[in-house]
Amino acid sequence: DSGVTQTPKHLITATGQRVTLRCSPRSGDLSVYWYQQSLDQGLQFLIQYYNGEERAKGNILERFSAQQFPDLHSELNLSSLELGDSALYFCASSAERGYEQYFGPGTRLTVT
Amino acid sequence: SQQGEEDPQALSIQEGENATMNCSYKTSINNLQWYRQNSGRGLVHLILIRSNEREKHSGRLRVTLDTSKKSSSLLITASRAADTASYFCATDGNSSYKLIFGSGTRLLVRP
Numbered sequence: 001d002s003g004v005t006q007t008p009k010h011l012i013t014a015t016g017q018r019v020t021l022r023c024s025p026r027s028g029d030l031s032v033y034w035y036q037q038s039l040d041q042g043l044q045f046l047i048q049y050y051n052g053e054e055r056a057k058g059n060i061l062e063r064f065s066a067q068q069f070p071d072l073h074s075e076l077n078l079s080s081l082e083l084g085d086s087a088l089y090f091c092a093s094s095a096e097r098g099y100e101q102y103f104g105p106g107t108r109l110t111v112t
Numbered sequence: 113s114q115q116g117e118e119d120p121q122a123l124s125i126q127e128g129e130n131a132t133m134n135c136s137y138k139t140s141i142n143n144l145q146w147y148r149q150n151s152g153r154g155l156v157h158l159i160l161i162r163s164n165e166r167e168k169h170s171g172r173l174r175v176t177l178d179t180s181k182k183s184s185s186l187l188i189t190a191s192r193a194a195d196t197a198s199y200f201c202a203t204d205g206n207s208s209y210k211l212i213f214g215s216g217t218r219l220l221v222r223p
Contacts, residue, residue, distance in 0.1 A: 002154065033210065043155075043200065043213035056210045090154065092211075100145065101202075101211055103155040 003027065004104035006091050012110045018079040021107045025072055025093030031055075032074040033094075033101060034066055038087040049074055081111045118201060118217040126222050131188040133217040135201030136181075142204050144177060145211065146186050148197045155200070158186075193223045 003026035013019055025032050034046040045058035049068035068074045078085060088108050092101040119134045143162045147155040161168045161177045168175045174187040188195055198218050202211040
């Protein structure tokens with residue numbers, strides 16, 4: 001158990017819908033990262049937050065957004081969902097930048 | 113494009129044998145991390161090696177880093193069936209601390 005929690009574990013929704021994925025980092029970790037894992041793209045970095053502020057952006061679509069709240073939990077919002085958004089979405093946390101990132105169990109999103 | 117590329121893509125060995133996986137990357141780094149992923153599940157952090165380190169051990173794991181060749185290797189000694197998983201290297205690049213993952217090595221340890 002990494003100490004990072006993600007909810008929900010599974011999510012099935014229809015195209016065009018909007019969903020919110022939630023992540024709670026390990027106690028004391030200030031950085032939260034979101035990654036997407038799909039069969040064709042592999043593991044892709046989406047976005048990073050550090051103590052509530054956005055710090056780095058990767059291959060995140062405009063339809064996707066995220067935020068980190070004062071209690072350090074983070075949410076990833078996916079809107080106007082397409083079939084291709086079906087993937088595993090991971091959250092990771094670390095104490096500081098450049099330290100080990102610990103991953104949550106992931107949310108498996110299926111868009112039908 | 114991915115920063116790290118693992119080699120081989122797949123590896124099948126007998127229990128008790130050693131498994132070696134290699135990772136090559138493109139840009140300079142601050143550190144390199146290795147992760148394990150069991151089928152469709154979360155990633156488990158195995159080891160982090162910094163750019164000024166050449167070798168690191170953790171239990172049955174040995175990681176080496178050659179920054180001149182931009183490559184790293186992960187050695188699992190005395191493998192067990194429970195080591196069956198995909199193994200990924202991840203680098204942070206020199207100017208950013210996001211992780212960039214390779215495509216992974218699928219390891220099968222036959223009992």
